[in-house]
Amino acid sequence: MSGFWGRLFGRDPVPAAVADRLGSEEAVVAVATVAGGGTLVVTSWGVWPPAGERIGWHEIAKATWDRTALVVTPTTAEEIAPGTELLSDAVPQRFRLPEPGKVPQAVRDRVDQSIRSRNRRELPGGGAWVLQRRIPGRDGLIVQVRPDTGTDPVAVRRLAEGIADRLPGGDAG
Template sequence: MTGWWARLFGRDPVPDAVAAGLEPSEAVVATATVAGGGTLVVTSWGVWPPSGAGRIGWHEVGKAVWDGNSLVVTPTHAEQIAPGTELLADTRPHRFRLTEAGTVPQAVQDRVTQSIRTRNRRELPGGGAWVLQRKVPGRDGVVVQVRPDPGTDPAAARRLAEGLADRLPGRGTE
């Protein structure tokens, strides 16, 4: 069935575990075989690693880099500062060596970029932080995320996130 599916749709079949976890409005955009086994699945909502660990939503991807052989996806851990405001920290990057990348690298880049509605840079002690407004798949509105650079004073990044949260409608003074 793998050969039939690939000829018909131009991509690898979607693993059963991923197909079972897809949301009704989530569409498969691209797939690629990972060296060593498994399929990397890119959907309208995120990227599904072959490990079966579940989807990494586009709003959870801090960075994605294609080097010509491997796709490196760096997820983030989000600490909710207040409803609609998160302080991010990068987690361990996932490296996927793709046997035939096809459209996967471009699909990942496009969707990470499309999830960002606005981005602004703030200089802080020890470095700086990106302030992002991102669309969360399957939800209305955006989430405000503060992603500090490595070496940035954690307390300064937290104060920035808290200050932004206080300015959101329904919180603090308007």
């Protein structure tokens, strides 16, 4: 979108580096300029940081907005069995957005929409969230287990393996 059309529709242009890598079904939802340089692009499938790869909605542990910056906490996933993942939080990414536009609400809505169900399980040392999530661009759901910091890792793994064993075709171990 050219500068004129971007201003007319209230959206910054999508960087060519992102536009060239969008999936065929992936649509741009919101765009904002990041202080210090670069553009944050929100699509139907995830968030494209100014530098780096898309973070899919199912790969975001949490996203917060403090009126000046969007903080996205991505996850790393370990496959326990097909359709079941054990998550751990990666380093949060902070994007200061002087003119955020629709970006904060778009991110919140899409992270929330990716979660089909969530249940809390108390475990030694803390607990874990068991999530059923939709992966953008794919059919079906994935089950993710995201433990609290300090939760007994053996108990978390046992929980994830037990869930995987109960799923159709499940065999976690």
